[in-house]
Amino acid sequence: MEFEVSTTGREPIYRQLAGQIREAIARGRLAPGARLPSVRELSKTLVVNPNTVARAYTDLEHEGVLNTRPGLGVFVAAPGSDLTRPVRKKRLVDSIDTLLTEAVHLDFSHSETLALIQDRMSQFHWKS
Amino acid sequence: MEFEVSTTGREPIYRQLAGQIREAIARGRLAPGARLPSVRELSKTLVVNPNTVARAYTDLEHEGVLNTRPGLGVFVAAPGSDLTRPVRKKRLVDSIDTLLTEAVHLDFSHSETLALIQDRMSQFHWKS
Amino acid sequence: MEFEVSTTGREPIYRQLAGQIREAIARGRLAPGARLPSVRELSKTLVVNPNTVARAYTDLEHEGVLNTRPGLGVFVAAPGSDLTRPVRKKRLVDSIDTLLTEAVHLDFSHSETLALIQDRMSQFHWKS
Amino acid sequence: MEFEVSTTGREPIYRQLAGQIREAIARGRLAPGARLPSVRELSKTLVVNPNTVARAYTDLEHEGVLNTRPGLGVFVAAPGSDLTRPVRKKRLVDSIDTLLTEAVHLDFSHSETLALIQDRMSQFHWKS
DNA sequence: GTGGTCTAGACCACC
DNA sequence: GTGGTCTAGACCACG
Numbered sequence: 001m002e003f004e005v006s007t008t009g010r011e012p013i014y015r016q017l018a019g020q021i022r023e024a025i026a027r028g029r030l031a032p033g034a035r036l037p038s039v040r041e042l043s044k045t046l047v048v049n050p051n052t053v054a055r056a057y058t059d060l061e062h063e064g065v066l067n068t069r070p071g072l073g074v075f076v077a078a079p080g081s082d083l084t085r086p087v088r089k090k091r092l093v094d095s096i097d098t099l100l101t102e103a104v105h106l107d108f109s110h111s112e113t114l115a116l117i118q119d120r121m122s123q124f125h126w127k128s
Numbered sequence: 129m130e131f132e133v134s135t136t137g138r139e140p141i142y143r144q145l146a147g148q149i150r151e152a153i154a155r156g157r158l159a160p161g162a163r164l165p166s167v168r169e170l171s172k173t174l175v176v177n178p179n180t181v182a183r184a185y186t187d188l189e190h191e192g193v194l195n196t197r198p199g200l201g202v203f204v205a206a207p208g209s210d211l212t213r214p215v216r217k218k219r220l221v222d223s224i225d226t227l228l229t230e231a232v233h234l235d236f237s238h239s240e241t242l243a244l245i246q247d248r249m250s251q252f253h254w255k256s
Numbered sequence: 257m258e259f260e261v262s263t264t265g266r267e268p269i270y271r272q273l274a275g276q277i278r279e280a281i282a283r284g285r286l287a288p289g290a291r292l293p294s295v296r297e298l299s300k301t302l303v304v305n306p307n308t309v310a311r312a313y314t315d316l317e318h319e320g321v322l323n324t325r326p327g328l329g330v331f332v333a334a335p336g337s338d339l340t341r342p343v344r345k346k347r348l349v350d351s352i353d354t355l356l357t358e359a360v361h362l363d364f365s366h367s368e369t370l371a372l373i374q375d376r377m378s379q380f381h382w383k384s
Numbered sequence: 385m386e387f388e389v390s391t392t393g394r395e396p397i398y399r400q401l402a403g404q405i406r407e408a409i410a411r412g413r414l415a416p417g418a419r420l421p422s423v424r425e426l427s428k429t430l431v432v433n434p435n436t437v438a439r440a441y442t443d444l445e446h447e448g449v450l451n452t453r454p455g456l457g458v459f460v461a462a463p464g465s466d467l468t469r470p471v472r473k474k475r476l477v478d479s480i481d482t483l484l485t486e487a488v489h490l491d492f493s494h495s496e497t498l499a500l501i502q503d504r505m506s507q508f509h510w511k512s
Numbered sequence: 513g514t515g516g517t518c519t520a521g522a523c524c525a526c527c
Numbered sequence: 528g529t530g531g532t533c534t535a536g537a538c539c540a541c542g
Contacts, residue, residue, distance in 0.1 A: 008323050008331075010515095012541060023225065026232035049542060065233065081235045088234045092241070096248045097151060099227045103252075104154035105193065106216045107209045110254040113220070117245060120224045124231075126238035138540095140517060166529065177519050182530075190318050195392050198530045199526040203392075210343045266525095268532060279481060282488035295515065305534050310515075321489065326515045327541040337491045344490045348497070352504045353407065355483045359508075360410035361449065362472045363465045366510035369476070373501060376480045380487075382494040394530095396526060433527060 005046055013048055017056040022065060025076055028125030036066070036074045079127065129158060129165075133174055141176055145184040150193060153204055156253030164194070164202045207255065257286060257293075261302055269304055273312040278321060281332055284381030292322070292330045335383065389430055397432055401440040406449060409460055412509030420450070420458045463511065 003020045005013045024030040036042070039057065043050040057074055060066040067077045081088055103113045129152055133144045152158040164170070167185065171178040185202050188194040192210060196202045209216060231241045257280055261272045280286040292298070295313065299306040313330050316322040320338060324330045337344060359369045387404045389397045408414040420426070423441065427434040441458055444450040451461045465472055487497045 007325055007328070008333075010324060010326060012326070014541085019226070019229075022233060023229045026229040052542070055541095063233075079235065081233065083234070088236070089244075092231055092234050092236060092244060093248065095227050095230055096245055098147070099223050100245075100248055100252050101147075101151045101154040102223055103220055104254065105150060105191075105209065106211070106220055107207070107255060108216070108220060109256055110249060113254075114246070114249065116217075116220060117224055117228075118242070120221065120228055121238060121242065124228050124238075126232065126241075127235060128237055142517080168529085178530095179520090180518065183517090185530085187318075190315075196394060196530065197391055197526095198394060198396070200391070200529060202530080205392075210340055211338050212340050215338045270532080275482070275485070278489060279485045282485040294513085296513090306515095307535090308533065311532090313515090319489075324515065325541095328514065330515080335491070337489065339490070344492070345500075348487055348490055348492060348500060349504065351483050351486055352501055354403070355479050356501075356504055356508050357403075357407045357410040358479055359476055360510065361406060361447075361465065362467070362476050363463065363511060364472070364476060365512055366505060369510075370502070370505065372473075372476060373480055373484075374498070376477065376484060377494060377498065380484050382488065382497075383491060384493055398526085436527070439526095 003042070003046065005048060014052045014055040014059070017046075017053065018059050021056065021060060025065065026124050030076050032076050032078050034076045036076070038073060131170070131174065133176065141174075142180050142183040142187070145174075145181065146187050149184070149188060153193065154252050158204050160204050160206050162204045164204070166201055259298070259302065261304065269302075270308050270311040270315070273302070273309065274315050277312070277316060281321065282380050286332050288332050288334050290332045292332070294329055387426070387430065389432060398436045398439040398443070401430075401437065402443050405440065405444060409449065410508050414460050416460050416462050418460045420460070422457060 003017060005016045007013070021030070021036070030036075036057070037045070039050050039053045043053045046053070057066060057068070061068055061074075064082055065077055067075050069075065083091075100113070108116075131145055131148045133141045135141065137144075149158070149164070158164075164185070165173070167178050167181045171181045174181070185194060185196060189196055189202075192208075193205055194202055195205045228241070236244070259273055259276045261269045263269065265272075277286070277292070286292075292313070293301070295306050295309045299309045302309070313322060313324060317324055317330075320336075321333055322330055323333045356369070364372070387401060389400045391397070395403075405414070405420070414420075420441070421429070423434050423437045427437045430437070441450060441452070445452055445458075448466055449461055451459050453459065467475075484497070492500075
């Protein structure tokens with residue numbers, strides 16, 4: 001896996017990195033159990049402060065997306081969420097509504113939006 | 129229209145407010161030409177500083193979502209975007225990918241996600 | 257780059273500043289990627305409130321003229337516009353008509369006006 | 385002459401009106417000596433407050449563009465400016481620079497800009 | 513150190 | 528009454 005961060009644009013680097021790791025997992029390009037580069041290693045290849053990489057990793061660990069095994073490295077966790085179904089559903093619905101709001105303001109039609117979503121869905125790695 | 133902001137989360141107040149206004153418009157609950165509460169009025173009901181409300185309004189005006197007529201108030205603008213199609217599409221696709229990443233991590237299946245999206249889509253106000 | 261603002265005129269300070277930055281970029285005196293003075297620094301040299309400088313910077317960021325990288329500073333963005341061609345043309349034509357109206361009222365002839373425009377054009381940094 | 389004001393958009397009504405009168409004169413559609421509608425009359429047809437029309441007229445009178453002859457009405461003044469040539473030139477050059485700055489940021493080329501300006505120039509009524 | 517957010521409170525322009 | 532500008536000063540997030 002190679003990641004890349006852009007120092008142009010206002011999204012904090014640690015959050016760009018966390019987002020890219022989440023997306024790589026969701027697309028199936030990083031499988032459960034896979035080992036990620038060490039903090040030191042990744043901070044060198046991305047030319048960013050090690051604290052920045054560490055922050056991304058610990059955030060994802062708190063989310064349950066990564067596991068750190070001290071002395072061994074950082075690994076992709078098994079899929080699944082600790083949250084209850086109503087909580088998970090509420091989060092997803094809120095995000096969907098935000099997306100649809102954006103689609104309407106960007107002047108896309110119902111059918112264009114749906115087609116685009118279905119097209120992108122085929123690129124992700126869905127459960128069962 | 130009633131809006132509500134939470135001061136506990138990390139999302140800035142002015143951005144929560146802007147998001148709620150955008151969503152109300154996208155759902156058709158705020159029609160083009162409708163007048164929004166005055167800055168001072170809304171700042172009182174939300175118990176925030178008038179500058180904070182004004183910031184949300186002016187951001188939305190820059191986006192072309194609202195029109196402000198000094199001395200009269202703030203109004204919902206006509207729909208439509210001045211942005212180029214490639215730019216609009218890129219923005220939407222990026223948002224879709226972020227959403228789908230979240231859906232996978234929240235452990236939803238392809239069909240559940242699609243069903244949820246189609247259900248929510250029916251609540252928005254699409255063009256043409 | 258040195259900027260200067262006048263507090264006596266009726267043009268808001270933040271807008272004077274934004275205009276000077278836009279002009280410096282259009283003349284090529286501020287190249288893409290160049291760093292602008294920090295908000296605090298510039299607010300000291302101009303003797304205005306930091307918020308006023310920040311307002312100019314964020315307006316220009318919304319226009320796509322500047323990029324701000326929190327923690328690092330504010331930089332000149334890559335050139336180009338995200339707006340649709342008809343919108344861009346309408347804006348330019350409106351501004352041209354306003355200019356020509358002024359030229360006529362200032363009692364300049366057709367040839368004097370054209371000569372002056374061509375002279376000034378040579379001082380700007382045009383694309384391609 | 386018919387004028388029209390838009391209550392959408394942030395330009396004050398009195399200034400829209402003044403601008404339209406200036407432009408009509410510069411295009412030769414209102415000749416020197418022509419009589420403008422009375423304040424009362426115009427305020428009715430535009431459906432605006434009479435004070436607003438009066439403000440536009442008095443601003444233009446101060447500029448030397450209109451003359452009020454009490455009891456008779458408001459008339460287009462003879463062309464010409466009271467200002468000295470260096471002052472007039474400085475004003476025009478400043479306006480030209482502002483226009484060219486906008487053209488560059490709107491991503492127009494040198495030749496497109498010049499062509500557009502020459503096209504619009506032919507629609508104005510130049511001296512001698 | 514950088515920019516971002518929010519508050520409190522003053523004054524102005526417009527209608 | 529409306530929104531717009533500006534100041535002073537506090538606190539937070541980022542690198």
